[in-house]
Amino acid sequence: MTTYISLNHGSGGRASQQLISKMFLKYFNNEYLNQLTDSAIIESEKSHFAFTTDGYVVEPIFFPGGNIGKLAVCGTVNDLAVTGAIPKFLSTSFIIEEGFSMDDLEKIVATMSHEARQTGVSIVTGDTKVVPKGKCDKIFISTAGIGILPETYRWIASGRKVKIGDKLIINGTVGDHSIAILSARESLQFESSIISDCAPLNHLIQQALDICPDIAFMRDVTRGGLATVVNELAEMTGLGIMLHENSIPVNENTMGICELFGFDPLYLANEGKVLMVVPSEKATEVVNCLKKNEYGKQAAIIGEVVEQHPSKVVLETITGGKRLLEMPTGVLLPRIC
Ligand code: MG
Numbered sequence: 001m002t003t004y005i006s007l008n009h010g011s012g013g014r015a016s017q018q019l020i021s022k023m024f025l026k027y028f029n030n031e032y033l034n035q036l037t038d039s040a041i042i043e044s045e046k047s048h049f050a051f052t053t054d055g056y057v058v059e060p061i062f063f064p065g066g067n068i069g070k071l072a073v074c075g076t077v078n079d080l081a082v083t084g085a086i087p088k089f090l091s092t093s094f095i096i097e098e099g100f101s102m103d104d105l106e107k108i109v110a111t112m113s114h115e116a117r118q119t120g121v122s123i124v125t126g127d128t129k130v131v132p133k134g135k136c137d138k139i140f141i142s143t144a145g146i147g148i149l150p151e152t153y154r155w156i157a158s159g160r161k162v163k164i165g166d167k168l169i170i171n172g173t174v175g176d177h178s179i180a181i182l183s184a185r186e187s188l189q190f191e192s193s194i195i196s197d198c199a200p201l202n203h204l205i206q207q208a209l210d211i212c213p214d215i216a217f218m219r220d221v222t223r224g225g226l227a228t229v230v231n232e233l234a235e236m237t238g239l240g241i242m243l244h245e246n247s248i249p250v251n252e253n254t255m256g257i258c259e260l261f262g263f264d265p266l267y268l269a270n271e272g273k274v275l276m277v278v279p280s281e282k283a284t285e286v287v288n289c290l291k292k293n294e295y296g297k298q299a300a301i302i303g304e305v306v307e308q309h310p311s312k313v314v315l316e317t318i319t320g321g322k323r324l325l326e327m328p329t330g331v332l333l334p335r336i337c
Contacts, residue, residue: 001018001022007334008331010334011334012222012228013228013327013328013329013330014328014329015330015331016224035157035158037083037157038079038157039051039083039147039157040052041083041154041157047148047151048149048151048154049085049146049148050080050083050085050145050147050149051145051146052076052079052080052145053076053142053145054075054076054143054144055140055142056068056071056072056075056141056142056143057137057140057335057337058335059181059335060181060184061104061108061138063180063184064184064192064194064196065176065180065196066111066196066198067107067108068139069107069112069141071198072112072142073111073112073115073119073121073123073143073200074200074201074272075143075220075222075271075337076143076145077115077119077121077201078202078220078271079145079220080145080146080202081147081200081202081205081220081274082157082205082218083147083149083153083156083157083218084150084154084156084205084209084215084218085147085150086206087120087121087145087146088122088146088148089122089123089124089146090121090123090124090143090146091124091144092127092143093143094128094129094141095129095136095139095140095141096128096131096136096138097131097133097135097138097139098130099133100138104138108139118200119200119202119203153213156215156217157217157218159216159217159233161214161216162216162233162239162277162305163216163279163305164305164306165279165280165305166216166277166278166305167278167279167283168241168243168276168302168303168304169275169276169283169286169290169299169300170248170275170299170300171201171272171274171290171295171296171298171299172197172249172272172295172296172298172299173197173251174221174226174250174265175258175263175265175266175268175269176195176196176197176251176270177196177197177269177272177336177337178269178270178336179192179194179253179268180194180195180196181196181336182333183257194254196271196272197270197272197295198271201220201272201273201295203293204296205218207293208276208289211282211286212279212286214282215278216279217276217277218274218275218276219232219275220270220273220274220275221270221274221275222270223269223337224267224327225265225266225267225268225269225328226248226270226273227313227325227327228328230243230313230325231313231327233275233277234311234312235311237305238310239305239310239311240306240307240308240310240311240312240313240314241303241305241306242303242308242313242314243303243315244302244315244316245315245316245317245318246318247302248265248266249298249300250265254268263332266315267332268332268333269336269337271337280304287300313325
C-alpha cells in the first residue's frame with residue numbers, strides 16, 4: 001500500500017479495493033463484512049436483515065436532478081434493495097460546517113423526507129455535528145439502513161446463483177450522474193441539459209422480483225461505473241462476462257460530452273442504475289417489466305455470462321471488435337457522491 005491516502009482510494013476502483021482488503025478487512029475481519037456485498041446479510045432467530053452504511057460528500061451539494069440529501073436516501077435505499085431486501089429504517093448523521101445556510105439545510109432535509117416517503121423507509125435516528133469554518137466543506141451526510149430480506153432472496157447479493165447463459169440487464173442509460181455533477185461544477189462551466197439519474201430503485205426492483213423471483217444477482221451501478229460492477233461480478237463468480245457495447249444505453253448528450261472530455265461512459269458513476277443477472281428465458285420478461293417503471297424506461301439486455309475468459313469481462317465494441325474491459329485503476333472525478 002502507498003504511504004498516503006490519495007483521491008484514487010475513494011474512486012471505487014482498484015485502489016479502493018486494495019484499501020478495503022489491506023486495511024479495513026485486515027482489522028475488522030468477520031464473516032458478514034468479508035462477503036463485501038452491498039449490504040451485510042445478518043441472520044436473526046427467524047429472518048435475515050440487510051444492513052448498510054454510506055457517506056455522502058458530493059460537490060456541489062445541489063446539482064441538476066438532485067442534491068446531497070436525495071443521494072443520501074436513495075444511495076442507501078438502493079444498497080438495501082439490490083440485495084433483495086425491503087428497505088425499512090435509516091439513520092442519518094450530518095457533519096455541517098459553521099456558517100452553512102439554514103435555508104439550504106432545510107432544502108436538503110425536506111428532500112430526504114420526500115424520498116423517504118416515496119421509498120417507504122423511516123428515518124428513525126440521527127446525529128448532528130458542527131465543525132469550525134474551513135474544517136469540512138459545507139455539509140457531509142452519512143446514512144445507514146436496515147431492510148428485511150425474504151428467505152427466497154437470501155443469495156442474490158452473493159452471486160452464487162449466477163450461471164453460464166444468464167443475461168445481464170441494466171435499467172437505463174449510463175454515465176448521466178457523473179456528467180450532471182461535472183456540468184454543475186463552477187470550475188467547469190459548460191452547457192449541458194443532462195440531469196443526474198439519482199433515483200430510489202426499491203419499487204422497480206420489487207416489481208422485477210415479483211415476476212422473476214430467481215434473479216441471480218443484482219448490484220447498483222454507482223462509483224466506478226458499469227465496468228467496475230461487471231468486473232466485480234466476473235471476479236466474485238469466477239465466470240466470464242461478455243458485454244455488447246451497442247446494446248448499452250447511453251444518452252446522446254452524455255456521449256457528446258464524453259467524447260469532448262475523453263471519458264468512457266462505462267466508467268462513469270450512476271445513482272439510479274441497477275445491474276441484474278437473470279436466467280436467459282426470463283430476460284425479455286424482466287426488461288418489459290422494468291420498462292413499465294419510470295426509472296426503467298430504457299432498460300436493455302446488455303450482455304451474458306459465458307464459458308470463455310473466466311473472471312474476465314470482454315466488450316464487443318460497436319465496430320464488432322473485442323477488447324478486455326478492465327477495472328478502473330484511477331479516479332475519474334472525486335466527490336461524485
Ligand atoms: Mg452499492
